[in-house]
Amino acid sequence: MSKVVLVVAAHSDDEVLGCGGTIARHVDEGDTVYAVFLADGISSREGAGVAELNKRMEASEHARQILGITKNYYLGLPDNRLDTLPLIEVIQPLEQVVSEIKPHIIYTHHFGDLNVDHRIAHQAVMTACRPLPGGSVREIYTFQVMSSTEWNSPGYMPFLPQCAVDVSSYLEVKEAALKAYEHEMRAYPHSRSVSHLIALAQHNGAMHGFMAAEVFMIARLLR
Numbered sequence: 001m002s003k004v005v006l007v008v009a010a011h012s013d014d015e016v017l018g019c020g021g022t023i024a025r026h027v028d029e030g031d032t033v034y035a036v037f038l039a040d041g042i043s044s045r046e047g048a049g050v051a052e053l054n055k056r057m058e059a060s061e062h063a064r065q066i067l068g069i070t071k072n073y074y075l076g077l078p079d080n081r082l083d084t085l086p087l088i089e090v091i092q093p094l095e096q097v098v099s100e101i102k103p104h105i106i107y108t109h110h111f112g113d114l115n116v117d118h119r120i121a122h123q124a125v126m127t128a129c130r131p132l133p134g135g136s137v138r139e140i141y142t143f144q145v146m147s148s149t150e151w152n153s154p155g156y157m158p159f160l161p162q163c164a165v166d167v168s169s170y171l172e173v174k175e176a177a178l179k180a181y182e183h184e185m186r187a188y189p190h191s192r193s194v195s196h197l198i199a200l201a202q203h204n205g206a207m208h209g210f211m212a213a214e215v216f217m218i219a220r221l222l223r
């Protein structure tokens with residue numbers, strides 16, 4: 001039976017960084033994938049204006065088409081300042097998206113990321129998708145986003161994945177989607193460089209007997 005998948009990302013580009021290959025595989029296998037972006041990804045940057053916002057939006061729509069995502073939702077909350085909002089103001093619009101599309105599977109951020117928006121996205125998901133009777137969400141997975149997941153203080157929860165998705169056939173699609181966000185990518189040896197992200201997928205793959213993989217921590221699995 002085909003599934004409905006929702007990727008909850010703090011910023012557009014996190015969906016590709018965290019699970020671009022997995023999204024492409026879901027779509028290829030007949031599932032319907034949506035993405036929701038909480039913050040605009042731009043407004044915290046000095047001198048950022050409408051032109052930058054439009055450029056970021058164009059990149060997200062381009063990546064959406066490459067991956068086969070049905071629709072992107074943009075909540076437009078303030079970038080890198082989600083912690084200045086009462087959590088309820090993040091949860092409520094997310095709950096609306098969840099009740100509209102009734103996802104079975106969620107992919108979102110790891111709770112131990114350095115980026116505060118990522119941590120709040122995780123918290124908002126766990127609240128918006130709490131396991132009430134009759135709820136649609138059966139599975140919640142958290143992904144790793146380079147330049148955040150690996151950069152936090154060791155006092156935070158480490159990223160210890162228990163789930164690997166074989167994306168050997170989708171690595172080229174992931175690479176194309178990463179390149180749609182060329183303005184967010186950096187030059188090697190930055191951890192958010194395309195060459196490192198491909199190498200990471202190959203490393204994660206080789207650890208599990210695949211040519212390439214994306215790895216996840218399981219936050220909830222109901223069967």
Ligand SMILES: [Zn+2]
Pocket residue numbers: 010011014115118145
């Ligand atoms: Zn992010």
